[in-house]
Amino acid sequence: MTKKTTNCLICNSKIRPFLNFGKMPVANGFLRRKQFPKEYFFKLSVAFCKKCKMVQLVKTINRERMFHKNYAFYSSTSKFMAEHFLKIAELIKKRYLKHPDPFIVEIGCNDGILLCHFAQSGIRHLGIEPSKNVAGIAAKKGIKVTNEFFDRALAKKIIKKCGKADVVFAANALCHIPYLNSVITGIKNLLKESGVLVFEDPYLGDIIKKTSYDQIYDEHAFYFSLASVKKLFETHGMEVVNVQHQDTHGGSMRYYISHKGAYKPKKKVSRLLAHEIAGGLVKEQTYKILAKKIALSKKELMELLSGLKRRGKHIAGYGATSKSATVINYCGITPKVCDFISDITPTKIGKFSPGAHIPVYSHAEFLIREPEYTILFAWNHAGEIMKNEKGYTKAGGKWIIYVPQVKVIK
Ligand code: DWN
Ligand code: SAH
Numbered sequence: 001m002t003k004k005t006t007n008c009l010i011c012n013s014k015i016r017p018f019l020n021f022g023k024m025p026v027a028n029g030f031l032r033r034k035q036f037p038k039e040y041f042f043k044l045s046v047a048f049c050k051k052c053k054m055v056q057l058v059k060t061i062n063r064e065r066m067f068h069k070n071y072a073f074y075s076s077t078s079k080f081m082a083e084h085f086l087k088i089a090e091l092i093k094k095r096y097l098k099h100p101d102p103f104i105v106e107i108g109c110n111d112g113i114l115l116c117h118f119a120q121s122g123i124r125h126l127g128i129e130p131s132k133n134v135a136g137i138a139a140k141k142g143i144k145v146t147n148e149f150f151d152r153a154l155a156k157k158i159i160k161k162c163g164k165a166d167v168v169f170a171a172n173a174l175c176h177i178p179y180l181n182s183v184i185t186g187i188k189n190l191l192k193e194s195g196v197l198v199f200e201d202p203y204l205g206d207i208i209k210k211t212s213y214d215q216i217y218d219e220h221a222f223y224f225s226l227a228s229v230k231k232l233f234e235t236h237g238m239e240v241v242n243v244q245h246q247d248t249h250g251g252s253m254r255y256y257i258s259h260k261g262a263y264k265p266k267k268k269v270s271r272l273l274a275h276e277i278a279g280g281l282v283k284e285q286t287y288k289i290l291a292k293k294i295a296l297s298k299k300e301l302m303e304l305l306s307g308l309k310r311r312g313k314h315i316a317g318y319g320a321t322s323k324s325a326t327v328i329n330y331c332g333i334t335p336k337v338c339d340f341i342s343d344i345t346p347t348k349i350g351k352f353s354p355g356a357h358i359p360v361y362s363h364a365e366f367l368i369r370e371p372e373y374t375i376l377f378a379w380n381h382a383g384e385i386m387k388n389e390k391g392y393t394k395a396g397g398k399w400i401i402y403v404p405q406v407k408v409i410k
Helices: 033-038 079-096 118-121 131-142 152-162 179-192 204-210 227-234 267-278 284-310 322-331 363-369 381-387 389-394
Strands: 016-023 042-050 053-056 103-109 123-127 165-171 193-201 238-246 250-261 313-318 374-375 400-402 407-409
Touching: 016 250, 016 284, 016 381, 079 165, 079 193, 079 381, 103 179, 118 407, 131 165, 152 179, 165 179, 179 193, 179 227, 179 313, 179 400, 193 204, 193 238, 193 407, 204 284, 227 238, 227 250, 238 267, 267 313, 284 400, 313 363, 322 389, 363 389, 381 400
Parallel strands: 103 123, 103 165, 165 193, 313 374, 374 400
Antiparallel strands: 016 042, 042 053, 193 250, 238 250, 400 407
């Protein structure tokens, strides 16, 4: 483990990695064979800041390497997520947008999975989406979207053109932005006095509880807890007024943030904070233990896969997720171990997974090839996938999962 220190992305204190995954590719960098020689790699390591309590990447890569005109993740590939966003859209409309001419801004709207519900109701909205391909899909749905990165400067432009917002929403987006202080300044300026920021991201408490280390990859600069979020917004004169745990993406937390004093914080906020402190989320030791559990999880998964290969079993993967880039490359899963990965995203099919270069095939190909064992890389969508794949399971197909524990499900 390197002893080298760097500076915290939030408070600039010295930080030191507790976890080092080694050389990693761009998690959504699916590529063609001719692109193999020029593939970009970087060192993926994670640190905990003792001062502001933020768990974060030690090195972040250029945003244009990740978010561009061919961004591989399309939010609308999951029906479960579409339902999730419909529910939160209804809640936001009812709770915050009842007055005349309300305005909602979404940071990282992707293909418009949430904003379509506001566009359909004729509610004034704006999506901010730097990845041009998915922004284009949102625009085709009749959503107003700007193809830019959100920060303090963009917030200024939005205020000038559209006025201040009642709600700023961000799902699985704020944790992607290393220059978070600029983003929060922008949000603070953009929100009306009574305005609310509603955001959700994978929850650090779940990552620790489930050893779901595959949440750690280039795009995820931060792993939020209430403790770190609360401190961060307080430095900007804002406060957390409510929290709601979500079942999405393997366990997420939704935070409601307002200008300080605009709303009375719910008791749930202080209860969750006490729970985090008791659970050790603000202690360095917790992360040292997590690092050990991750190493053990890798060992168990590779022992299982090697054993199956020794017995000549045919293994494939399901869901060419960003998360799988970490598991595959950290554990050393090669195309000799996992023949192919099934995925329904057209832009991933026919390409190779980043780093290990495992081919990505269509779902139709998965049904034809019927692997004896399938590694469930999209474990966060297990409910939806198990329902759809009853036929494969009934025919004797076996599932390999590694979160929260490495095991085979028949
Ligand atoms: O934070 C992020 C989240 C919101 O989405 C981004 N940084 C990138 C992305 O992460 P991910 O790639 O790990 O997300 P998912 O939702 O776990 O990806 C699921 C993958 O599995 C997609 O490529 C679609 C595919 N899939 C499939 O082939 N069959 C998904 C479902 C539900 C299916 O039935
Ligand atoms: N909100 C969607 C998409 C999450 S993926 C969902 O929950 O499914 C993260 C998204 O954030 C990508 O579409 C990416 O292009 C976008 N993004 C990254 N940096 C951003 C920034 N600075 N401003 C706005 N969006 C950003």
